Amino acid sequence: MKIAKITTQKNRQDRFNVFKVESGKEEYAFSIDENVLVQWQLQKGMTLTEEDITAIQAADQKRKVWNDALHYLTHSMRTEYQVIQYLKKKEYEEEAIEESIKKLKEYRLLQDEEYAMAFVRTKMNTSDKGPAVISEDLYQKGISKDLSEKALQQYTYDAQLETAQLFLRKKGKPKSNESSSSMKNRLLHALRRKGFSMEMALQAWENEQVELPVNEEIQAVFVQGEKAKKKWQKKYTGQSLRMKVKEFLYRKGFELSHIEHYLQYEMEVDEEDENEEKI
Template identity: 35%
Template sequence: MKIAKIVASKKRKARYHVYLEEDGSETYGFTVEEDTLINEGLKQGQQLDRTRINKLLESDTLQRSYAQSIRYLTYRMRSIQEVRDYLRSKDTIEGQIEQIINRLLKEKLLDDLAFAKAYVSSKSTTTLRGPLKLQHELKNKGVSEGNIRQALEQYHFNNQVKDVEKWLNSQLNRRQRISFHQRKNKLKQALMQKGFNSAVINQALAMALAENEPHDEWESLCFQGEKIVDRLKKKVTGYELKHKVKGTLYQKGYPLDLIERFIDQQATFFD
């Protein structure tokens, strides 16, 4: 059989329909990518057998999957595992996946170390993410421990402290209705969840606290204290009520001098 004609697809760019002629009859044969058409030198009148066609289709499938991976890489850098998982989601043949990965590596379009460095640089400047969280995210993307370690070296301790202190300043300036002690614990917990270690957190917190006095501690205590009194006065009275209120406020982290001040102001409830 021979190629009767080659027609560009109207629906899909860079795809071509190949029609075959055999025994004087012309029929649709197959469709290939433009790169396959050029690389394989397909042209009108060329003789093809079934073995040759099967090889062409296999080559075209590989080229199409490669083109998909290129499009996937245009949005942002990807790790090797991300590209591999993407190709699997497109039902690419496993053997062809490795061929594509190797080609992308040779063409310097895949580089896990460069990817990890770019990831750390981007995430640490646009969001508050500590090394531990970044490490976890990169590991999930299939990046090796060695590459992760090298990438994280660029996020220096002092830069971490600076970023955390800036975040703490914004948080400490917000009015809260919990004790300063509780607030500090919550902030520490939040920073640990963001991937920062205790050394960074403690240093940044000390610097932030030096600039932010707990001006609303008394207002917060009064709010909490009144809620506690309203809740407990239905069950206990007098000394027992005072004792429970003091104990509850102390457990919430309020300083004793402010607790005593509140108790004095609310003395009528404890007679």
């Protein structure tokens, strides 16, 4: 193939279009990166063999992989796994990807350990996540177990406890007509979902002493009790209804003393009203 001319692409000043002479006419042949152009010293009138063209295009793809990898890394830190997956989606050949990854490591542009350390510090300072969730996040990004454990050493016991307690201070409020037991279970489970151990969650709860005011819990017992009574009073009466309501309130996590108070006060009043109506 004889090169007819080489022109700069309109939208990419670092890429060039190579044209060939075919049957006395100029035709587009292929495009290449500026570095490949310089490396091969391509110019008008040069004759290329099929082997030359294959080698040039292989070198060009490697350059494309390298440029795309660099562009991907300019926006934020990435893990080796993330860069590989990004390049694979572009359907580059494995050999070209491996070569770029190796070069990125040599230039210290790709360092999983540094990424893991920075990731843990960021999550510690900007989120309410516990170590288990952060570890899972690192795993999803391709960080090895050893590097993950090393990075999480930064997240000390005291730092975890502080984060867990801050979460309780922000979220430690009862829902409408909720028992203190239900509130505690809900918040402890929330901390577990955040990635804290049960030991850590319980310690944070004890330190914060999150409690539901007694008057609010008693009010909640009465509200929930009335709901249960209305639900079953057509099917049950007397002692059967009392037991059904008692079971319902107990499952809701209310203290027995508060449940008995409701049953004694509210349901006995209802029974007296029923007796008066019969008379």
